[in-house]
Amino acid sequence: MPDITTLPSYPHEDDGVEAIPTHPLGVKPSGNALLASWTLRDAIGTFRVLPDELILSLLEELDSASLLCIGRTCKAFYAFTRAEEVWKALFIRSSVEDFTWRGTWRSTYLNLPPTKVPTIDCSHLYSDALYRPFNCAHISLDPYVTKIPLRNQIPRLADLSKDEFHSTWADRPFILTDPVKEWPVYKNWTVGTLLSRYGQGKFRAEAVDWPLRAYADYMADNADESPLYLFDRSFVSKMGLAVGQPDQTPNAAYWPPACFVEDFFSVLGDKRPDHQWLIVGPERSGSKFHKDPNATSAWNAVLRGPKYWIMFPSGEKRDPPPGVFVSDDQSEVTSPLSIAEWLLNFHAEARRTPGCMEGICGEGEILHVPSGWWHLVVNLEPSIAITQNFIPRAHLTAALDFLSNKADQVSGFQKDVVNPYQNFVDGMQAAYPDLLERAQHDLQKKAEGRKQKWDEIVHGKAGEAEPAVPEGGFSFGFGDDGSDVEVP
Numbered sequence: 001m002p003d004i005t006t007l008p009s010y011p012h013e014d015d016g017v018e019a020i021p022t023h024p025l026g027v028k029p030s031g032n033a034l035l036a037s038w039t040l041r042d043a044i045g046t047f048r049v050l051p052d053e054l055i056l057s058l059l060e061e062l063d064s065a066s067l068l069c070i071g072r073t074c075k076a077f078y079a080f081t082r083a084e085e086v087w088k089a090l091f092i093r094s095s096v097e098d099f100t101w102r103g104t105w106r107s108t109y110l111n112l113p114p115t116k117v118p119t120i121d122c123s124h125l126y127s128d129a130l131y132r133p134f135n136c137a138h139i140s141l142d143p144y145v146t147k148i149p150l151r152n153q154i155p156r157l158a159d160l161s162k163d164e165f166h167s168t169w170a171d172r173p174f175i176l177t178d179p180v181k182e183w184p185v186y187k188n189w190t191v192g193t194l195l196s197r198y199g200q201g202k203f204r205a206e207a208v209d210w211p212l213r214a215y216a217d218y219m220a221d222n223a224d225e226s227p228l229y230l231f232d233r234s235f236v237s238k239m240g241l242a243v244g245q246p247d248q249t250p251n252a253a254y255w256p257p258a259c260f261v262e263d264f265f266s267v268l269g270d271k272r273p274d275h276q277w278l279i280v281g282p283e284r285s286g287s288k289f290h291k292d293p294n295a296t297s298a299w300n301a302v303l304r305g306p307k308y309w310i311m312f313p314s315g316e317k318r319d320p321p322p323g324v325f326v327s328d329d330q331s332e333v334t335s336p337l338s339i340a341e342w343l344l345n346f347h348a349e350a351r352r353t354p355g356c357m358e359g360i361c362g363e364g365e366i367l368h369v370p371s372g373w374w375h376l377v378v379n380l381e382p383s384i385a386i387t388q389n390f391i392p393r394a395h396l397t398a399a400l401d402f403l404s405n406k407a408d409q410v411s412g413f414q415k416d417v418v419n420p421y422q423n424f425v426d427g428m429q430a431a432y433p434d435l436l437e438r439a440q441h442d443l444q445k446k447a448e449g450r451k452q453k454w455d456e457i458v459h460g461k462a463g464e465a466e467p468a469v470p471e472g473g474f475s476f477g478f479g480d481d482g483s484d485v486e487v488p
Helices: 030-035 040-049 052-059 064-071 075-080 084-094 105-110 128-138 162-169 184-188 191-198 212-220 264-271 339-352 393-405 420-431 433-459
Strands: 174-176 202-205 208-211 230-232 252-254 276-281 286-290 297-304 307-312 357-361 366-369 374-379 383-390
Touching (some): 040 075, 052 075, 052 084, 052 128, 064 075, 064 084, 084 105, 184 252, 184 297, 191 212, 202 212, 208 212, 212 276, 264 383, 264 393, 264 420, 307 339, 307 366, 357 366, 393 420, 393 433, 420 433
Antiparallel strands (some): 174 366, 202 208, 202 230, 230 276, 276 383, 297 366, 297 383, 307 374
């Protein structure tokens, strides 16, 4: 068993939460209207009957000329048409190619330098829909990422062997402090060096493909509640990188640590789903609660800028994290609009929830995300990271189960791969027939267990007498013939 190193300390404010600055237009939370004698909202006429959120949704459907016209009618509509999410939606929908980032989505779309943006006093407008994003964009992260309870701390290890990982750690989050420090990309990559080599190259940032130089300008100057996150799946080919163990791959840029080398999705060759990403983002950017695709595990290596992680195991008897709501088939996940909003409303409860794991993964460190674990991550500083999904033997059965029984949720495969499950089974049969047979046996036992539980629910446990039902009374049964009936 490797030694567990001590958790590093990060500076934090002891004097409480930092004050939120004044909204640039003077907008205040809606509660302030209770003491106000009048409000700018009175000037919007019939639109007063609509909730602020609906007004913003309607504005998102308009073009720029219409937004500017409506914004000139009164101060209230000026404030509504200055909402950044409205202009972000318009920018993305319009697929603007040649642009200069000018600090806000509105100024960038209209190509307005700061001196051309008027400051209008809207201090008598009270709107949570307008104030909340500004508030969330300026909260201090420090109270949420420091003073982590001892029981919640993600273990920190220097390194792990392949055998130690499989025997003890495959189902547990942990942080390795040593392996990444050997990578050339850790030693050489900064935002500056990436710009000098790939500044004109386009990389995927959520719904847009931007030149890296434009994205770096955005990183340095934005006030988004949920900053745009560069998450590019094709960076290895775009950047001409060699990836592999250094003793086998000349000029390797990076390679998985020894404990993560085993990856059964590799049997698919060039038909494997997306599995490696370059991640770049400013402070406050990150990912809301999710599980990794296709029941895979993952590692996330930080090259620049620390990341805060909060994680929860999942299972049939476990609820999702506080503030997260999941559909019955787990295909749809609903959570607060932004990471900051979740932190404000649910972090304290989450920290008290059994199973909660938290940690800060610093520069040159790598974090393991076991298959099926919920996780939220936020950058504490401008960040560069590389992540990769993989299937170790401990989660081979889970991957087969997912590919077979949740085909509608399988993701990342190319369109010409019509049957990912069968392709994976064929690849495993050719390369690892014994492991495949064992995993399929475990999967069959799991399926039989599910059927047995269902039979017990429908018919009762074997040997139990049917409860007597008074004549004319109600019976929660499905007939006298004992046949299985599908219940919707």
